[in-house]
Amino acid sequence: MMGVNSGWQSGEPNWGGFTPPPPPPLSAPMPPARRRARLAFTASLLTTAVVAGGLGATIALLVAHSGTPAVKTVGNTAGGTSPATGTAGLNIDKIAARVDEATVDLSAVGPELGQDAGTGMVISASGMVLTNNHVIEGSTQIGAQVNGAGPTYSASVLGTDLSADVALLQLHGAKTWKTVTIGRSSSVFVGDPVVAVGNALDLPGPETVTSGIISAVGRAVTINDPLDGTDEQLTGLFQTSAALSSGNSGGPLVNAQGEVIGITTGTASSEGPGETASDVGFAIPIWTAITIARQIDAGKASATVHIGSPAATGLALISVACADGLGCLPLGFGDFGEEPFGDLGIYQAPINEGAVVAGIDRSCPVASSGLRVGDVITDFNGHGVTSPDQVAALVDALKVGDQVHVSWVSQNDAHHSARFQLVQGPNL
Secondary structure: OOOOOOOOOOOOOOEOOEOOOOOOOOOOOOOOOOOOOOOOOOOHHHOOOOOOOOOOOOEEEOEOOOOOEOEEEEOOOOOOEOOOOOOOOOOHHHHHHHHHHHEEEEEEEEOOOEEEEEEEEEOOOOOEEEEOHHHHOOOOEEEEEEOOOOOOEEEEEEEEEOOOOEEEEEEOOOOOOOOOEEOOHHHOOEOOEEEEEEOHHHOOOOOEEEEEEEEEEEEEEEEEEOOOOEEEEEEEEEEEOOOEEOOOOOOEEEOOOOEEEEEEEEEEOOOOOOOOEEOOEEEEEHHHHHHHHHHHHOOOOOOOEEEOOOEEOOEEEEEHHHHHHHOOOOOOOOOOOOOOOOOOOOOOOOOOOOEEEEEEOOOOHHHHOOOOOOOEEEEEOOEEOOOHHHHHHHHHOOOOOOEEEEEEEOOOOOEEEEEEEOEEOOOO
16 A cells, blocks of 8 residues: 655655656657636636536547647657556556545636646645646636545645646645655556546546556647647657546556556547547656656746746736637636626727737726726736737736736727736636
């Protein structure tokens, strides 16, 4: 059975029962982090299930409505072949018992997110949890329940890496926590039997357990976000035939010895948007995630690693092109306490470029600034604004509590400006 580690400090050599060497190189360089527009209705890459009931969080590599696959590239099958060729004789119950009590069901809530659900794994006795960034992205409150039972503990974000889809959380409310045992990513081969453990479909009760094999290593997957037309690439992934469903994201992928060798992250699917399961799933190698977690724990920010929860305006912003005529907006536009524009919900931007206010969090200082849904921000702290991404990038360079100056054009073509204070969250 799994023991309870004594915890670790920055630089402590023993983590998860061994000292890993440097992680193997990825199959392709990791791209710079891309900030996503803060939208009241947006799910990460259109892949996280975001519903009032919280049906789960898994990256689904979906086929677009046009029939063009959103998976632009699925890269190399690298590495050797394992003598193992299947799951016959695999003691799934015993393997699951080694990780169940160190696996947590995560619920993430935020004003722009609604409610989402996923999975995490405890990696230190002090309560640090690894998960996918897309599970907690956009959240202001995070709860965790061990193996789907008992009390729900609060969790805070220690740091995130958007480019690698990794987040490190801190659990609160207990003195010590049971931990998973970390395996070696370099010892993973095609054909190895594996077990996936997680909060599949956010179903009540213990974790769901599925089995399969490693069907490829070194995968590079490009995921398309049809809302803004951008791509995001994850590289160096394990591919597995273990069935994964919405809610498995962030959970452990475990080898025959009960050691975690990856973080389940996504599934390929030929279906349209919705809750999906697939026998072509992907996992981030555990060494990649552990290296990022150590950097976060050491407080070392970088171009891709963000420490702590970020500053936020309390605004949901979209582009003028997206807002004009509500041509690309699903239901939910203006869900921050203001109704859409007029009884018919028809909107015409007063200017041709800028960041349109799609929603306002009424608990934030920005609520008293005079900004209203439908106003178009044209200047942020002395910088001209032509898109929501520009505002997001400017906010990312600031701290919680900073005062900002914003100028905008209202729907009646009047020009306004005001100052307000930045708040904490939502998480990136």
